[in-house]
Amino acid sequence: MQSVFNIIFSPDFFYDVLRVTTPILFATLAATVASRSGIFNIALEGIMLIAALVGVIFSAYFSSAWLGLLFALISGGLVGLFLGFLVLKLKTDAILAGIAINLMAAGGTIFLLYIISGDRGVSSSIKSLVLPKFPLPVIKNIPIIGTILSMQNILTYVVLLSVIVIHILLYKTPLGLKIRAVGENPNAAESVGINVHKIQYIAVTISGILAAFGGAFLSMGYLSMFSNGMTAGRGFIGLAADAMGGSTPIGALLVSLLFGIADSMGNVIQTGIKIPYEIVQMLPYITTIVGLAIFSYSKKKQIEKLKSK
Amino acid sequence: MSKTSKLNILRTALSIIIALAISFIIIYFISEEPFRAINKMILGPLRSRRIFGNVIELMIPLIFTGVGVCIMFSASQFNLGAEGSFHIGGLVGAMAALWIPLPSFIHPLVAILLGGIAGAIFTFIPALLKIKTSSSELVSSLMLNYIALSFGNYILSYFLKDPKAGAPASYLIPNTARLSILINDTSIHTGLIIAILVTIFGYIFLYKSKTGYEIRVAGQNEQFARYSGINIVKVILISQLLGGFIAGIGGSVQLLGMYRRFSWIVLLGYGWDAVIVTTLAKKNPLYVPISAFFLAYIRIGADIMSRTTDVSPEIVSITQGVIIILIVAEQFLSKYRHKIITKEAKSLLDTEGVE
Amino acid sequence: MSDIILEMKDILKIYPNGIVANEHINLSLKKGEIHALLGENGAGKSTLMKVLFGIEIPEEGEIILKGKRVYIKSPHEAIANGIGMVHQHFMLVPSLTAAENIILGVEPRKFGLFTNMEKAIEVADNIAKMYNFDIDVRAKVETLPVGIKQKVEILKALYRGAEILILDEPTAVLTPQETEELFIQLNKLKEKGHTIIFISHKLDEIKLICDRLTIMRNGKNKGTYKTEDVTTEEISRLMVGRDVFLEFDKEKANPKKTVLKVRDVSVKNKLGNLKVNNISFDIREGEILGIAGVEGNGQNELVDILTGLNENYTGNVLIFNKEAKELGIKGIRDLKVSHIPEDRMTYGCAKDMDILQNVFSNQYGDEKYSSKYLLKSKAMETRAEELIDEFLIKCNSFKQSVGMLSGGNIQKVVVAREFSVGPKIIVANQPTRGIDVGAAEFIRKKIIEFRDQGCAVLLVSADLNEVFELSDRLAVMYKGEFSGVFTNVEELTEEELGKYMLGLKKDEKLEGIIYE
Missing domain, CATH: 3.40.50.300 (P-loop containing nucleotide triphosphate hydrolases)
Known part of the structure; x- marks a missing residue:
């Protein structure tokens, strides 16, 4: 027991938490931006998968991890835009459109990988690159904090920065104000001359780009390969975390961290106490369901209270 | 048949044709021998009795999850737990097969029933959470699917695992529990009969029973249902329980019919496929076997194509995605649709005189 | 006539369902007056205002603003022309602050990219002070009482430069105290030169604050009067009257x-x-x-x-x-209590289901139509055909979706369902609203038939x-x-x-x- 305690409160543990949290947080932020504009983006899972593959392919093609990332982001933005087109222009149900995109992404990535490399399932013959780890000047010399924060993958810093950027976008810019207005009361937004669809297109595109960051992290962060279905539901977790965090960037950060801790804790507990690995794997999902139920219940009560006032 | 229902059939047919056309165009550009590939995809499944049998074998699990999702979606509940129900159904089916010694015939029935109950409990959770806490059934069912997977892996490695099997897999399922082969030279098993029974049951339940009617009314307009005196909470719970039950049965049937050991260490995806099947079948269980057959056919076709040509079978996922989108997209053929509706309305006005 | 700020001439508005909502209406507003527009529900006042605010486009007629003909095709254009509207159901975003709602769409910026929130709050605060509206512009709208929400709506219009302000039944949602306060504010707005159109049917309120009033009935203008020139009795006679007598x-x-x-x-x-x-x-x-x-x-x-x-x-x-x-x-x-609901599309039917399924939602459990578990399809089909005949529902067959029928026929489906259970009590809420004369007569006759058979009827109309x-x-x-x-x-x-x-x-x- 003592040893578990020591591991949990070790800097390495928290280093690990940040690593595990990164893709989830990207997905959660992506869900936040989309749902704030009134579109439920269940396609996140598929977007991440596509971006993961695109990043691998282009980083190998250009021999540049950065260009790989760039193309991954572009692909994510485009798929986001495509979802917008389906929902806003063709009036497709957002959930079914998202499921369709996910199904296409799951098969399409394998298909594309095979065409390009002849690999089946894992991009073993593509010489893709990894995005660099980054030592934080000054901070790296601080004990404990340095160990936790420094030498993380560059995208881990990007995601932390994204929390701030999305917070500013939503709460400090005219665009964010419009996104929130459109998502909450499109009639009100329209009555003051806001182009509702335009704002929603922008929001799903941003959402797609954020999800793409998460996908790129998976295939270019620590690994340098794409594998079939490697997102493993992280897009869905993002949706759940967004619902639980009340669709705010700060909430997204906290819930994703909770998820990251639950996930990392699993690995630790396993080494410390004899709890089966498979049970430990359930922890983050159980945490999410319980958290979501508690959050929804308190929100329901809150609405009832507001109404009875 | 009214013009609008004809139009619906036309829309479905056109969606399928366009989706296939897009796939063929892709094949044309990427393949060295596109026409041979397309030919294999379309005609491949008909080449032999055994291969056509594969189509039917693949159709069976799709029918179960398809009928289950039809019932769940008819109540306007986006519960995506069919995936997990199927998995848990297979797991519990395997446990019952291994642990409860029973004579043949009764053995699979008990195992399947228990699998169904496990599946029902599984989809019941999101429904209950929705009613009690208003948390989204979609999100919680997605999370639960992963819990189902981990739970299955846990039971497999701690209770069922045969150390002598090379890969993670359970002990051999006893022959008493296995579903027998129905048609020689294929693996088509008696699960097909259960699937057909479930289809008929699903149709009668949803379209001919009182509860099914309540479910559909509540799914179409909840306030109207309440005003009419229908108990909404009951309707949601029953629909989700039954949908999960059928998906769970599907899991145990699939396991006992197609597998010698429980070896599912990933989710098999039949729950997601069910969304395609349900969309194609317009939430009517009666059309589920047809759309399941279609889906199974193009998948086996694509498989055959990939074995003999340079095109990989996942091209099918593009076809499926396009089909869903076109069928669900309201604006697809909307101008044509509008024309027909106004024409119908006008012909009514003429008989009605001035209004 | 230089003090006329706005004229609506000969406005004709016919809705797609054939209802003539405005029948050649003329309306003129003087600068700086509070002008009441009265009439019962369905008299056409809301339609007229929707035309003025660009939500509805009239078939005929013109709008002349400050002597110049204007074409208003969207609310945005109405706002650009200095016309603001405070809807009965507020057009506010609940989770945003009052200030954010006021500046939404015309946000002050800083560094080109960011909302200048200090400026926004200052601007909102200033405009609130200018009109003596005592509100905390930093508060989230969802936490504000209705009276304050309405003030935010008014400020929103004023911030966008509204000279003419349309208030659609503003007092309907207010407490008496809030109403009193609103009137003080409206008088102040009037002093500052704003013109206000006040839609209402509350005579005491109109007498209290309006300079002139226009009465509408059945889509027609029944006259414009100075408030002091007409008695409440006269107004009531003009407003509540029957044009056609039915026997x-x-x-x-x-x-x-x-x-x-x-x-x-x-x-x-x-x-x-x-x-x-x-x-x-x-x-x-x-x-x-x-x-x-x-x-x-x-x-x-x-x-x-x-x-x-x-x-x-x-x-x-x-x-x-x-x-x-x-x-x-x-x-x-x-x-055996039947209920004809006031809102037939929300409560009265499932529009994507067919007629058959709509007429049994209250009686599928009857042993004539079902056994313990199953529905008796044949009996239901026969009965549906009988009901279509009996209630003269115009349709191709009982398989037609209810949403495809005309309003009158949808209402007949509702009535057929409610009346076919052999009701002992009927609660009918606006049973003939918005439907054609033939269907309305039919439904009324049915109600009397049931009364004669001993049914108790509560008729809200x-x-x-x-x-x-x-x-x-x-x-x-x-x-x-x-x-x-x-x-x-x-x-x-x-x-x-x-x-x-x-x-x-x-x-x-x-x-x-x-x-x-």
């Missing part, structure tokens, strides 16, 4: 025992306003009790209570001597013809209470009724509303 061959009612007893029932709405205030009445077999009144005076809330849709009320409702709260919606229906012709007894609802009861409907004049409807007269005794 029904109706035998005198022969009421028997009391089947519905309502005692001391009160209910508050979600906002905490008292909508039904201590109401008691009885209905007997074989009679029609009409409830007249301007809409929004508690009629819908009362109907929801009687039919079990709302159980959060005080007092007692006894249906065949059974407590309604204990029965629930299903229990009440099982006692804003249509005076209807309440006059059908009611055996008539009660008027005003502000959640009965303001009058008439047992001799034939002798009642519409002028007299109008006074009760508009709150000019009140009968304290209410004799004949209960028997005992």
